[in-house]
Amino acid sequence: MSGFAIELVGLTKKYGSFTAVDHLNLSIKKGEVFGLLGPNGAGKSTTILMILGLTDPASGHARVCGIDPTVKPIEVKRLVGYLPEDVGFYDDRTGYDNLMYTARLNSIPDAEAQQRIVRLLERVGLSGEAGKKTGTYSRGMRQRLGLADVLIKNPEIIILDEPTLGIDPKGVREFLNLILELSKEEGLTVLFSSHHLHQVQQVCDRVGLFVKGKLLAEGNVQSLAQKLFTRSPYVIEAGISGNGESVKEIASLLKPINGVEEIALKDKYYEISCTRDATAEIAKEIVASGLSLTHLSRKEYGLDDIYYRYFEGGEEHERIN
């Protein structure tokens, strides 16, 4: 058995002539938190359905802990907990009853299930609400109950499809931390799909960028940035005030520094693109030339930049390749 929790090889799904997932290759290691990032309709949910064996791929195959979900969906579903997008519960039953039903579907003996439910409800902060009907739950509470519902079968892998949709920012942070803590505690592999960059950035070890059924890039956030911004991975922002020097003059001053590529004035700051981290030299040069340095910062590439570069500037991406 391989060390991968989820392995997708050439996975393809077609709906008529439309290709929802196009030859997807992806491996997720055990114990990893993997973020599947992409805009709506990129094929994230379809990929998840194929991993669970809920829909059959047109070609290629998936392996979950070495098991083929197309052939043995039940075995896979025993190992994988799945929190669907916009999860629903039986509104006329209590939170406790809903979890008990899931436990029974997993053939967990009632006594054991009871203990687990109490522990999990406490863990997700719903102990006080266990006896209330889920119809009265707020969106965030339902999502947390969903997490407890997923964990009740002691899964090895949990798959969360857009779990933070429709929760307020504070709730999102709490929810993400909860996922992170639980995955560390239980040694879970987490596959997490979202179109929110910041959330993915916060919790995921590795990110896969998913657009139009294709995985464009994968890796951690830093390596993704490096892959994308190959020409000038470092951008330094400098605020320079002097006696009205022009951009050209400043440029001629800084250009000789090793690594500096381009200088442009954006709003009130100069943006200096470099191939290496030349912050110190730039500061030295500016101060030495008698100009006053009011601001200096190195810009980090966040997922935002990556996101826009990929999703908004499709042509630009072609050019990079």
Next chain:
Amino acid sequence: MNVSIKKSILHTLFTKAGSLIKPNRGNQVASSRHQYLNNAFRAIVFKEVSDHVRSWRFIILVAIIALTCFGSLYAALSVIDKAVKPNDPEGTFIFLKLFTLSDGTLPSYAVYISFLGPLLGISLGFDAINSEHNRGTLSRLLAQPIHRDYILNAKFLGSLIVISVLLFALGFLVMGIGLIAIGIPPTVEEFMRIIAFILLSIVYVAFWLNLSIFFSVRFRQTATSALSGIAVWLFFSVFYPMIITMVSKAFQPSEFASAHEIAGYERLMSVMLYLLPNQLFSVATSTLLMPSIRSLGTLSMEQMTGALPGPLPIGQSLMLVWAQVTALIAATVLCFALSYVSFMRKEIRSR
């Protein structure tokens, strides 16, 4: 897979009937895969039954059906003393008359069941699948380690259990009250006939249940599936008989037509009638509850000669309605197969 499902249904239905009512807590450690899945199947059936029993919809329906049935029982009791005539071949079957007699204002028990049974079946099944889908619970359910068809089978079985318990309870109540009121106990044969009648009504309601489950798989909106079910019910109970009347007028042979033509016309009419599930049910019912009915079609004079007007034994009555019962069961199975195929092919996404 099919075989194992069938087995598990039969298994749950017959051998484990006792443990269905009380969850089997002692032996829940899943010793084998079969046991494992069996537990899950039972959990869904329980859930379905308790959902039905708790719902207002069901309580209201039970109230309507119980009230009308007791109304018809009252009507039957008020005329039963006049119904028994000397030399009546059914004179010995007084008890059965409780189910078939009417005083002219209220229809009999059997007619009520044939009219309200469809409503019961439709109301228990019309939102079986689509309400789960709309609540967002179906995708969560499918992510559990169970076969997909378990959901459909368990929903059907759960509703069937509820229907069976309800119809048996009502039938026995009518028998019990009748027994107190008229003071004549039923003979063994009468009892058997009533049991057969109750089983037949369960099959009849199961047909409508399956039809509405099919609509619930097919249509996303619960209102659409409920309306389609009711539309089919109205068509069969109101419009189709009208169409038959029109056709029969158009094709009616003249007074001077040959016997052959008249026989052909009769055959056409009976074929058209038997397409109606209601007709199948009411013909089978009256044969079961009125032992003097000896034939369901036209008889020639040759067949009539020498026949003594007397009641048929229960075995012969069952033989007589076997075709109708088979047709009802076939229609039920057909609806189930349709919903099965349609559900298995469906790709379930979250809401």
